[in-house]
Amino acid sequence: MCEQCNYKELLKSVHLEPTEKRLRVLEVIGNNTFPLSASDIHDTLDRNQSINRVTVYRILDLLVDKKIVDRISTGGRAAYYGLGPNEHHQAHPHFYCKSCGQMDCLNPGAMAVEMSNFKKTFPGRIDKLELRLDGICKNCLKKTIN
Amino acid sequence: MCEQCNYKELLKSVHLEPTEKRLRVLEVIGNNTFPLSASDIHDTLDRNQSINRVTVYRILDLLVDKKIVDRISTGGRAAYYGLGPNEHHQAHPHFYCKSCGQMDCLNPGAMAVEMSNFKKTFPGRIDKLELRLDGICKNCLKKTIN
DNA sequence: TACTCAATGCAACTGTATTGCATTTATCAA
């Protein structure tokens, strides 16, 4: 997703020690072109070298908190995780296939969201905009799994 | 939220028998100006007349499936439920306050989402667009709960 | 060395939702 990103620097930039496990979690997320679930991430890491489930959740919370990583809702219970917007890539909408459970990133220009004017008059504080399209991806459509 | 809606007719229009419990669930949802969580709905109903938690979930699934009711994600685990778009009101974005957990409906015109052109070229099938703003509502800002 | 603190692991727990199966209620033909 972001080959230009130096994960070590990324962690340092938000005042997080670039510990081995944090780096490994961030690498798994960053080396994918689409967001992953927490258990995807845990499974990937655990296959190579043991890491606790709770540690994965704690690191994810930390990274989301520091806005290095974005938590994307599926509309269901599990959240997906992808690299957050940074100098190398913009915020973008997501497509979630209800059939195969794949979460995909869409082109940031795929849809225009008029926010700036709205933000000015909104009485509360807006921290995040989450935009997700739900449907059936082209592979699942082919298989007519519906 | 939709005083003009006749819930009995709404159920019939999607070929669902307007049973007493379905009507009661739909009334609780429809009589609110903002989406409610499943347990909010269950609590409200249970206060008056006993209804099982599982029944509430099953009715909600049914109503969401038939597109009478919209399931709105909080970004967390619990979903919120509001009347779906119909002849009396349009689809609209939501604002979720991370501090007090209140989910609010925003004006449909509050933000423009350019979908029509995008839909034409998208290789999969788009069923739903979910747009949610996360932040702190003006009441919580006042209390500086942050 | 002894102390401190952050990172991690493990077990138990929580909240939200789902499943399986039994029971009740509604519908309808005989």
Place this chain on the structure above:
DNA sequence: TTGATAAATGCAATACAGTTGCATTGAGTA
């Protein structure tokens, strides 16, 4: 009206995603 059938509902158990409390480890340092 009765009996058969199907739909709706309830209850207990379970699943899943995530969280909490507390013990352990390991690095830095007084």
